[in-house]
Amino acid sequence: MPKLDESLLTDLPPFSRLSRPEIRAVLDQATSRRYPEGRAIFREGHDADRFFLLLDGYIRVIRTTADGEQIIVLHIAPGQLFGIAPALRRDTYPATAMAAAESIALEWPSRLWHDFAARHDGFATETYKTLGERLGEIQGTLTEMATRAVEQRVAGALLRMANQSGRKSGDGIEIAFPITRQNIAEMTGTTVHTVSRLLAAWQKDGMVKSTRKHIVVTDPHRLVLLSGGHG
DNA sequence: TCATTAAGTATGC
DNA sequence: GCATACTTAATGA
Numbered sequence: 001m002p003k004l005d006e007s008l009l010t011d012l013p014p015f016s017r018l019s020r021p022e023i024r025a026v027l028d029q030a031t032s033r034r035y036p037e038g039r040a041i042f043r044e045g046h047d048a049d050r051f052f053l054l055l056d057g058y059i060r061v062i063r064t065t066a067d068g069e070q071i072i073v074l075h076i077a078p079g080q081l082f083g084i085a086p087a088l089r090r091d092t093y094p095a096t097a098m099a100a101a102e103s104i105a106l107e108w109p110s111r112l113w114h115d116f117a118a119r120h121d122g123f124a125t126e127t128y129k130t131l132g133e134r135l136g137e138i139q140g141t142l143t144e145m146a147t148r149a150v151e152q153r154v155a156g157a158l159l160r161m162a163n164q165s166g167r168k169s170g171d172g173i174e175i176a177f178p179i180t181r182q183n184i185a186e187m188t189g190t191t192v193h194t195v196s197r198l199l200a201a202w203q204k205d206g207m208v209k210s211t212r213k214h215i216v217v218t219d220p221h222r223l224v225l226l227s228g229g230h231g
Numbered sequence: 232t233c234a235t236t237a238a239g240t241a242t243g244c
Numbered sequence: 245g246c247a248t249a250c251t252t253a254a255t256g257a
Contacts, residue, residue, distance in 0.1 A: 150233065180249065191234060196251060212242065212249055
């Protein structure tokens with residue numbers, strides 16, 4: 001394993017308050033791995049022996065219901081920690097993590113988490129901050145599920161992905177990882193068919209542009225209106 | 232309003 | 245050419 005460059009971590013919230021030598025020490029304990037699209041990084045219920053930092057790519061966090069249905073909980077963007085079960089005082093992962101696109105992540109043994117938190121100023125607080133933000137997002141989605149109609153939920157899901165992982169392209173905001181209608185159905189508690197119909201209608205109205213596994217939001221503002229105000 | 236069924240077309244390895 | 249992604253229409257809860 002080649003030595004990892006310190007600049008990988010210097011600008012990321014959990015590490016931004018660490019000194020150069022501290023970052024070096026943290027990096028020297030990390031392993032870097034690559035995951036092809038669709039590969040599980042860890043699975044729900046399994047022993048939480050490692051935690052991760054996403055360097056490149058996108059991660060889909062998935063939970064499976066009792067009757068085997070998949071629910072996409074959220075997506076993780078580069079620069080974020082994930083699989084941080086130790087921060088939640090858990091010894092198993094609460095969800096499955098899949099590479100939504102080809103991804104590269106650093107990993108550390110779980111036992112190091114408490115070590116990092118104790119030794120490095122800001123590591124724990126920054127980590128809890130991202131956990132809090134993530135919880136807020138999940139709560140928001142949950143409320144949306146309970147109170148909004150399907151059309152508003154799908155619009156909201158598209159906007160969330162565009163906001164968190166969007167890159168500006170020629171004609172709008174492009175969702176930066178492969179996403180199928182089935183995936184969106186799993187995020188919004190509806191069916192592929194409904195998602196397909198909605199996307200087709202919105203494309204005709206010029207709000208989105210989509211091809212296979214690829215969506216560009218061309219009129220975010222109107223989509224916000226459709227989603228019912230709040231993003 | 233939305234899921235389900237069913238039956239198709241398009242796309243990419 | 246086959247699996248996967250996607251589309252559309254009909255039906256009924």
